[in-house]
Amino acid sequence: MARSFAPDPHSFARPNEIAVRHLSLDLTADFDARRLAGRATLDLDVSSPDAGTLVLDTWQLAISAVTDGHGSDLRWELGEHDPILGQPLTIEVGSVSRVVVHYATTDDARALQWLEPEQTASGKQFLFTQNQPILGRSWIPCQDSPGVRASYDAVLRVPSDLLAVMSATNPTERAHDGVYRFAMDTRVPAYLVALAVGDLEFRALGERAGVYAEPSVVDAAAWEFADTEKMMEAAERLYGPYRWGRYDLLVLPPSFPYGGMENPRLTFATPTLLAGDRSLVTVVAHELAHSWSGNLVTNSTWNDIWLNEGFTVYFETRIDEELFGADYAAMILRLGRQELEHWLAVEKPRDTWLELDLTDPDEGPSKIPYEKGSLFLRTIEAAVGRERFDAFLRGYFERFAFESMDTETFLSYLRAELLEPAGITDEDLQVDAWVRGPGVPDNEPHFTSDAFDRVDAEVTAFLSGRPAAELATGDWVSQQWVHFIRALPDDLPFERFDDADATFGLSRSGNIENATAWLEKVIDAGYLFERPDVDAAMADFLTRHGRALYIKKVYLKLAATDRGLGRAREVYARARPGYHPVAQLTLDKILG
Template sequence: MAPLASPVSPAAPLASDPHSYASQGTQLVRHLRLYLAVDFAQRTLVGTATWLLTAPAGAAAAGHLAEAALVLDTRDLLLESVSLGETTNGPAAAYTLGAADNVLGQALRIQLPAGTAAVTISYRTAPAAAALQWLNPAQTAGEFPFLFTQSQAILARTWLPCQDSPGIRFTYEATVEILGPERGQLLALMSAENPQHTAADGRYQFRMEQPIPAYLMALAVGRLDFAPLSERTGIYAEPATLARATYEFADLEQMVIAAEQLYGAYRWKRYDLLVLPPSFPFGGMENPCLTFVTPTILSGDRSLTSLVAHELAHSWSGNLVTNATWNDFWLNEGFTVYFERRIMEHLYGSTYADMLQVLGEADLHHTIGELGATSPATHLRLHLAGRDPDDGLNDIAYEKGCLLLLALEQLVGRPRLDAFIKEYFARFSFQSMDTTTFIDYLQQQLLGPEPGLAERLNLGAWVDGPGLPANAPVAHSARFDAVDAVLAQFSAGTPAAALVPATAEWSSHEWVHFLQGLSPTLPPAELAALDAVFHFTASGNAELLATWFPLALRAGYAPADAALTSFLLHVGRRKFLVPLYRALLATPNGQARAQEIYRQARPNYHSVATSTLDVLLA
């Protein structure tokens, strides 16, 4: 592979990020050359990482510092050598490893003689590296092992020595070599330009020409096939899953077109999806060029594809303009939720988008209720120093951030807001953004020119105030009004079978709203009547099951027990797991049952999920 051109960029100020050690150094990285050997037998990655620096050591700090240092984030990595220069044969570098922190890992501080332009690190990952999930064939849809990474928020450092801050960007090129007898049957993919067919020698090469932060580094290896959907979109999945996925995501190219019409050209060349095994802990992860998605959105009726619209929207909000630190997470997610619903409105109409907004607001109110209406954790601008940034990955950033943009839309009108957002993405492309800078930009470009507009928005209450401000928009859904009418009929005694005509064309969202509207004290006989007609317990729709099971648990509806156990044993999506285990714990003898299920299920879960569940089920 020809070397990837990596223009020398001027040294930028080191980011002040409480979740990265990088600010302790004087050098920033600009380009990565990575070699990884994937060893399924040992469950390790054997790596060589060559980091090219933004400027030779001493160039930016001449006359100000006696020495230059490159500081990288690491966690549970076994370092084998650290060399100066672009090969492992260079002079040995003087380095130290800092004290270990359970969340942040260790700082790798490399001393750089003047003129040093690159360092090369040879290392191995730990078998239990938090970002990596190694699956045996029984945990997949086929007969081969599988590996995938999840780097967000600060887990890239567990499989790559890096400056693991969202405010630091770099380009990369990589060679991935699969070891072992299955090498010729496994495909490797990264957040980069990707192959579409397996290589007989198990060796793959990648390049990412646009600068990205470390949390968008991604790798997956498995028995995968590819199906194109358009010239720039397609689906990767295990062979047994590919046909379902291709059907489910048939509108993918139309989503990209809709997004471009809203906020400008797609800047990442291809947009492909990788459907992972069910242990993936999130709904999706917006890795550039290749979004990772959970199979739990394969509902068979294309009703859960708003999640894909969300991950696509991240190609602008997050991947293109990135939160500078995890304290600014709402700048990624609030914009993305707003953008996602605009895409869905464009494709399926405003009544469809209204349902998504109502469901999102319900989730937000539930989260505020759990955190406390006056809690600082309900601010948009977070203060996560000393804590795992995953603590801030909740509905506050997503839904409260979206509501702020909806409040802006109501004040200035959709055309003006769209023009502002489009210009924002264009002006700050491939840069990071913190909350203070965004507020200044918003005041200058949108609020300041019109007297009184800033006061009407009450931005301070949104960003640094708890709960929801008084001017928070409230969504309404006409389609949910029809659902509420059916709920009223059922509550008044109408038999479940009589509801079939009115519910025949309902989407998953309408069914979720229906189930959420049922009395939490509904007796087992009533649930049985509903189940006999609508077959909730046997549903293949994960969103419906995750709403149905808590009702069944509260009522003691035993026919759902086996399905719940099977769901918890096989699905690793944290969004579902946490509330289901909580509902199970709230039942008589629920703690013993929950712990027994968790004992069996834990090997199927990613560390992102187990880090939460270990505490919940301790």
């Protein structure tokens, strides 16, 4: 039976007529020219007997020819360039079931970041891709919609002193000739096709897990992520078997714009997770959870991203609870609620719905689909009970495995399989207010945390005049430090900020979450502008890190005042070349 695809406002493709079912890439990576060149072979499923035209998404690709599988030329045309969607590639296929596009990427391939040796830990060149949400079309002619899934294989030629890996079967040793072959037999959307090339080594973390990183980083990464196999086992106990074979991680250079990217079989991870105390590995739990919510059951369009991210935040905290206990999970939930409150205050009301209406997905949603989505699922759990809700989610992942999901289909399934059997109505749960309403409805659950209560007691003591050195902070974890910093009032006397910073080293913290919270606080308080050493630490932070969410937070705080905006632009002028195009796109707009 032919698959049915939801309309996607962010793709030119017409998969209900002709859909790509398999992609074969044969590419050479030219680091000097900063170009991938070769061909993409696409095997097609024809759903409509009258369809004779295949439409692909592209972005500034240099296309030299389009042929059928036997090498005969096909008629093709590139449409006008749209500043958000790129160009449609229209190919007259007739009855042909295989199409070959001969092409090369250009300087405007926004999914690709080519790093010079000085930008890497090993002093060698590096390349990595970031397709999500609609950047895959800038290096692969594809149907670039999360609702369209295709299996793929690839042959990649790279310099012989580098290792290539993909979101597929992977080598653990370098090929002497620099030629690598990959296969992903499971159908995945284009945004989950990923590639990296660099001076990489591999360390095993267990029978099913391992980590790749540059030689000077790999052992630290293996220590930091040692509990990955335990996370996999905890996730499987909750929601069923892991369906992707291996779960490996790749630690990228600092310009990687995300905490992690859930590419199947190979999560891409930021080096900011290597805090040296395993305090930030909840990000690994998040990316692992995507192996169910996102990779297994995928949002049909980017307007439904809460079905990926809200579910994944919920699942992540359940993994955290399994491994580290309920109080640890409660801290994550409390911080998430604080994060949600921040974004509710700065976003337009329509942008606080769960079902979004995105103009440009590449600008990225705020944390609202993540945190409000998770909170909605917690509300459902509270209404029906955890045991019943867990059974529902296990059934959901099994029923819709390797399929796409839109908001209305999910809500219909929720009603039929969970709410109605439990005697609960939409009105009882305020479903419409959660999904298609601004803010947070008043039936949200609340979370208590003994660990945060202890922090609050120390905050009170500090505000009463107790020196920072006398506070009981010796056993605090990262989440407690963030809570402490956020709890400090903006009008705190500057000498008290001095005391906290001198005692705890917050301005130059190696923990990106602590450092970001501190910089946000001291910018709001005006303290940063009166302390050159803190200002220098801020500039160093924004220059060293490329993780978009965190640097965006700091730039937004700076941009809120004329004085701060001027300083932000000074720093950005130096830092911008080291940022990924995803981060540049967002920050260019913030800073004008």
